[in-house]
Amino acid sequence: MKKKKPKLAVWKFASCDGCQLSLLDCEDELLAVAGAIDIANFPEASRAIARGPYDLSLVEGSITTPHDAERIHKIRRSSKYMVTIGACATAGGIQALRNFTDVKEYASLIYANPEYISTLQNSTAIADHVPVDLELRGCPISKYQLIEVVSAYLNHRKPNLPSFSVCIECKLRGTTCVMVAHGTPCLGPVTHAGCGAICPAYNRGCYSCFGPKETVNTEALAEQLKSMGTPPADLVRMFRSFNAEALEFRQESTIHERED
Amino acid sequence: MPDDSTHGGGEHFILDGKALPDLVQSIINAGYWLIGPAVRDGAIIYDEIKSCSDLPRSMTDTQEAGTYRLQQRSDQAWFGFNTCAQSLKPFLYPPTATVCRATREKQGYSITGPTSDTTKMAFLGVRPCDLGAVLIHDRVLADGEYADESYISRRENTLLIAVNCTEAGNTCFCASMEAGPKASQGFDLAMTEIIENDDHYFVVEIGSQKGRSVVSTLSLASATKEQVLQADRRIRPAAEQMGRSLDTSGIRDVLVRNIDNVYWDSVGRRCLSCGNCTLVCPTCFCSTVQDVTDLTGAEAERIRRWDSCFNLEFSHIHGGSVRHSPKARYRQWITHKLAFWHDQFGTSGCVGCGRCITWCPVGIDITAEAHAIREHDLQAAPVKEKTEV
Structure with missing residues (x-):
């Protein structure tokens, strides 16, 4: 008997679609992926949606609307494994910058009729709403x-x-430390591995696209960056980017906001 | 491990500064892949050397805790810099290596072991501290019950050309660890660069037959006794110039009896647990093993990858990590390096290269931390009368 292929579904919440596009980006491996699993829902690739339940759900994006806050529960109920993909889904994403201000004010600046906008004050991670099996x-x-x-x-x-x-990734690929050798502010020492240390390999400091690493010490790094001449306002910006709502980064940025 | 290496006191020859390209050519002609110091991305690192123009001539560096800056020298020195950003470790013990491969077959699977690396590698400009670290790795990785076959095959094909230090950097302390500034064993050739008025030459000490055969084609003149003494006189000031020192007297016992010292909290607060110190350390050898599969499950690979005792997963056993705090991980690292290494391998695990100080993003200094533990030693023995040395 032929083994039934597991069903994979990709779900989108508040996001830019860049993470689900990574799946299409797999190019060489895409055929092998398509051969091994049934792609039941993948909005960036096809409009066809197969019925659940799904064996593996990849969830992209953060929760920013009351509607999405309900929708994620339905998806969770129909998914055996749920893997959240990307900074939006795991930490609220760049749109979580709204969490540090008044979203109504933002909406009134951008939309001609903000009264039609139904949005939550905060952009939050998927794991804040439902149990998640793995976060990428x-x-x-x-x-x-x-x-x-x-x-x-x-x-x-x-x-x-x-x-x-x-x-660790810099050292594995043989990149010279940009912070020590060039004095470039770098978030690498507090950032979760996964990208393969791309930016330092091009002589740029790490922007922390992957958010806080395990047992992170943002305080000691911030102290060192300050002594290298990074002003508090820059520290706030460094910790408030793609993973601004990640707990450790939010706390660290808030400290330097007060100093500024 | 070089089978035929002498322990100092070998023959000495003179190589003219202008003849260094001949030595480089002779090494390459002997079929070696030549690795030596080269400038890359604002630092001097060990890299492939195709000709002498790849060497960082007239370059030096200033190293301090957490900073490294490349600088120009006023002379024409070929080796006028301190330690390279990395040691020989990435070449002799690569960051990742395949342990074995498995292929699924109709019934069961087949396994192919690691392919042995028989590339002949020559290292030019090896600092005595880095040479000492290679000898430590020989003990750890090639001797004993769990010898690493691929490391052994690489080492059997290695040519080590040390360059003694006539200057020392701010983070250097090899003199404290008795690993420098003069190479005493384990080299095939050891050179001392001497620049004096218009004279520029190397005193070359032969350390092994392999080393001798590389210089045999160059018809070098023997060094005079005075020239050999001159080389030693050049090396001596480096020992006094070292920017750091580490008091090793009874260090093992001091660290061991202070495992519960509250001072560790202080370093725990500063430590990023980023792991840089361990990966730039020329003797840190810890690695992990990962299994990877392809999507179809037809092929699997087992990979050895450098690991660090600063990583949470490093001490993960059933139920979780046993060293959750950065404090516990720093303590583990320094006590292994300076104390338990003695129990395990009969030497210190530190050669005083100072890389962990320079390349720590927040400049944590192993010599300062060891000193601080001594200062905070709760069970300090009564001060004995100091005897004149």
Whole structure:
């Protein structure tokens, strides 16, 4: 008897679609992915939606509307495994910058008739609403990590997704530390690995697209950046980007906002 | 591990500064892949050397806790810099390596082991501290019950050309660890660069037959006794110039009896647990093993990858990580390096290269931390009368 292929669904919430596009980006591996699983719902690839339940749901985006806050529960109920993909889904994304201000004020500046906008004050992670089995970090996610998760799922093994620092990835690829050798402010020492340390390899500091690493020490890094001449306002901006709502980054940015 | 290496006191020859390209050519002609110091991305690192023009001539560096800056020298020194950003570790013990591969077959699966790396690698400009670290790795990775076959095959094909230090950096403390500034063993050739008025030459010490055969084609003149003494006189000031020092007297016992010292909290607050210190350390050898599969499950691979005791998963056993706090991980690292390494391998795990100080993003200093533990030693033995040395 032929083994039934597991059903994969991709779901979109408040996001730019960049993470689900990573799946299309897989190119070389895409045929193997399509051969191993049934893609039941994938808005960026096809309008066809197969009925649930789904074996593996990939959820992109954050919760920003009352409607989405309900929809995520329905998806959770029809998903055996739920993996959130990207900074929006795991930490509220760039749109979580609204959490530090008044969203009504923003809406009135942008929309001619803001009264038609139904939105929540805060942009929140999927895990704030429903239990999540695995979170894939990044803005966007790494397609290699995505394939690793699908591959691990299909082969019934644990995915290799280290939560150590980006520094480790720099050293593994032989990149000279941009912070030590160039004095470039870098968030690598507090950032979750996964991207392969792309920015330092191009002589840029890490922007922390992957958010806080395990047992993060933002305070000590911020102290060092300050002593290197980074003003508090810049520290606020550094910690408030794609993962501004991640607990440790939110706390650290708030400290420096007060100093500014 | 070089089978035929001598322990100092070998023959000495003179290589003219202008003849360094001949030595480089002779090494390459002997079929070696030549690795040496080169400037990349604002630092001097070990990289492939195709000719002498790749070497960082007239370059130096200023290193301090948490900073490294490349600088120009006023002379024409070939090796006028301190430690490279990385040691030889990435070459002799690569960051990732395949342990084995498995292929699914109609019935069961087949396994292919690692392919042995027989590339002949020559390292030019190896600092005595880095040489000392290679000898430590030989003990850890090639001796004993769990020898790493791929490391052994790489080392069997290695040519080590040390360059003694005539200057020391701000984060150097090899003199404290008795690993420098002069290479005493384990090299195939050891050179001392001497620049004096218009003279520029190297005193080359032969350390092994392999080393001798590389210079045999260059018809070098023997060094005079005075020239050998001159080389030693050049090295001596480096020992006094070291920017750091570490008091190793009884260090093992001091650290061991202070495992519960509250001082560790202080370093725990500063430590980022980023792992940089361990990955730039020339002796840190810890690695993890990962299994990866392809999507179809037809192929699987087992990969060894550098790991760090600063990573949470490093101490993950059933139920979770046993060293959850950065404080516990820093303490684990320094006590292994300076104390338990003695129990395990019979030497210190530190060669005093100072990389962990320079490349720590927040400049945590192993010599300062070891000193602080000594200062905070709760069970300090009564001060004995100091004897004149």
